[in-house]
Amino acid sequence: MVNATLALLHTSPVHVPVFEGLRDEDHPGFELRHLVHEDLLARARAEGPDAVADDIEELLVRTVAEGAGVVLCTCSTIGAVAEARAAAVAVPLVRVDRPMAAAAVAAGRSVAVVATLESTLAPTRALVEEEAAQAGRQVDVTTVLVKGAWERFEADDREGHVRLIADAVDALEGVDSVVLAQASMADAADRATLPVPVISSPRPGLRAAVLQCGGDSKS
Structure with missing residues (x-):
């Protein structure tokens, strides 16, 4: 895989500038696409991570269909569920932790x-x-x-x-x-x-x- 587009799945907008800054320091010029879904963390906290599994799967499939080659999940609470659903639908996902x-x-x-x-x-x-x-x-x-x-x-x-x-x-x-x-x-x-x-x-x-x-x- 060469220069695939990287999409980052966040559950808080505060992570966007953090990863932009790290990109500028360590990987200058590398393009990042940020997806912020605060609702996923809110529901996962209230109902458990499995409650958002279907939503995550749908989001991952759509994100790849829109051009992402790899997805980085930056939320530790939903990371395991995201990783499991990504494997099930053959979507390349990296769990940040x-x-x-x-x-x-x-x-x-x-x-x-x-x-x-x-x-x-x-x-x-x-x-x-x-x-x-x-x-x-x-x-x-x-x-x-x-x-x-x-x-x-x-x-x-x-x-x-x-x-x-x-x-x-x-x-x-x-x-x-x-x-x-x-x-x-x-x-x-x-x-x-x-x-x-x-x-x-x-x-x-x-x-x-x-x-x-x-x-x-x-x-």
Whole structure:
């Protein structure tokens, strides 16, 4: 596949400038097509990710029919469902948090999954365990919900949002790596001072999708 069009499926408009910025830094000139569907996350939180599976499948098929060669799903809550439905209909999809999970597994046995939405914890934990199984490694996964951080994010209090997450990460003990489960948490990776890898998903996820499209990538 050479220079396929990349569509990004978001559940918040705040992700658009984040991935545009990463594109400009790491993959200059690479074209991105952004699809924002906030309703998918709202329904997935209220009814469970499976409730939006049919809608995701329809959206993926339509997006590819409209010219996308690869789809990058940037939402961790619906990532597993999107990946499963994409495979069922033979749509090429990259789950933004899969490269992050693989990096966390490679860093050591004890992995902490930190999230600001409870609906993200189980899918991300399952993903880390899946990556560990594929790598033939044993992992101990703990999960941490940062209470109040999502409300700060929704209120556009980005400083408060990042501070709560970084404080939760720095309070961890006995872990080999930390996964910031949602793309919206990425800025906290640089704020945390815990002396282990604190890994966020946007940069490695975009890199994987660009490579899937046949584009060049900086390391």
